[in-house]
Ligand SMILES: [Zn+2]
């Protein structure tokens with residue numbers, strides 16, 4: 001460890017702190033400084049980020065981790081939220097070592113715009129630094145591509161006087177007071193642009209100081225979509241209305257602005273940056289252009305911290321079949337939703353089609369979890385429903401009204417359907433079981449495909465043999481439409497990205513648990529149930545260490561038998577209170593099906609629960 005290090009000031013570039021260290025260490029040869037800091041005489045100084053940070057962080061003491069240095073003293077955070085999760089991890093690895101490949105990964109080489117040739121400063125910031133610390137230093141927020149104003153003082157940045165070409169490659173520049181213009185303020189070049197430039201500078205500074213909030217391009221893209229959807233710039237089929245977007249975007253900026261900032265757009269160019277940015281593309285878009293887009297969407301830093309991601313107006317599947325005549329009533333079996341627009345109100349309409357023949361639709365967007373179980377209009381009842389109606393009518397002991405209740409419709413509908421001539425199909429017993437099986441297997445197949453994105457058809461077949469065979473015999477067309485594309489052999493052994501898979505599993509499991517908790521018949525939430533439902537049992541069991549996020553979630557959310565008993569009984573208490581019944585513990589035990597010696601253990605807990613709930617219940621009543 002070094003005997004001393006020049007502690008970086010807030011927002012000081014690491015590069016600048018090293019420059020000051022060189023000065024105070026009284027080294028004459030820069031190579032000696034490199035040796036001391038990096039134990040390597042051949043490190044090449046980099047203004048924006050740097051390399052060999054793991055050695056550096058060890059040398060300068062325990063106060064700084066590599067991540068700290070990266071987040072607080074480089075311009076990396078300007079780029080980070082717009083990079084994929086994968087790339088962020090690669091960069092972290094890069095800067096610990098020699099940093100080769102880093103600039104390509106950041107997209108700087110491929111996509112540099114508004115490149116700065118030199119080091120910049122704000123005269124007022126410099127004055128304040130000298131007053132406060134006795135010396136000026138290099139602020140990272142003044143070196144960002146595309147940002148020409150100081151975010152704090154809203155004045156034009158000055159270029160530090162030094163000829164970068166004359167400087168040796170191993171030398172670190174330190175700001176010296178004598179070279180700074182502290183009082184000459186540049187006039188803003190174009191007053192029409194000023195307000196936007198101020199906003200962009202502020203936004204950039206906020207992004208730099210977001211801290212480690214783990215945002216990535218994947219999430220940002222979803223947030224963008226949500227905002228575009230609110231502005232009606234997304235079609236019901238989920239495409240961006242590129243022409244309208246283009247027009248609105250151009251109108252937001254004064255003439256010449258986009259050109260000045262290397263961001264002009266050509267509508268016919270399939271790869272214009274606005275299209276790339278709003279498409280689900282892997283191409284990198286420069287952070288400054290992301291700022292322009294955020295400005296267009298009227299977003300401030302809240303964008304990065306608060307807003308939700310877009311999951312579409314009806315959330316993510318699966319959706320319940322709401323056919324009261326089917327055994328799978330309210331079970332989540334429908335994998336897709338078809339979304340159209342209501343002609344008059346322009347609201348999205350979701351149509352849900354179950355393979356039992358029942359089709360319903362409702363107006364969106366859904367706002368609460370319960371909305372998932374709401375029918376706007378039944379479009380088709382289907383064979384199972386009609387068969388049940390015939391069956392019940394045939395029994396002859398149900399009134400029309402009762403039939404309506406049993407089948408989830410009004411009396412008028414019952415009469416209408418009863419008057420239909422009984423079709424020949426009554427002869428053919430409708431085999432609901434096969435419908436159900438088909439549904440269930442489709443669901444399991446889709447899950448297996450989604451959870452194993454790198455798998456080929458053959459690999460998918462191997463892990464879903466039962467489902468595959470059944471679907472092959474009964475709905476080949478569907479099967480082939482949904483299986484992954486044929487792959488070339490080389491892709492088969494692609495390395496698994498465990499981090500990504502961890503995220504996907506985590507999300508999928510969280511969604512499933514949410515649904516399981518809402519299901520009418522309570523089921524105990526266990527690892528093996530989740531594994532089975534999602535077809536990922538073996539990964540969950542064997543790759544625990546590789547998926548920390550998923551494991552943590554499972555540890556916290558799976559239930560012991562006792563926890564499950566308690567949840568079950570609490571639900572029963574809730575229902576009794578809702579019906580204004582007296583809560584009797586023996587009754588709770590009986591309905592909950594809990595053995596006496598088990599019930600004795602959980603009873604105190606239930607009594608407390610009851611008291612709390614009654615409190616809530618009565619409070620509500622008095623309001
Ligand atoms: Zn300033």
Ligand SMILES: [Zn+2]
Nearest residue numbers: 321323354356
């Ligand atoms: Zn159904």
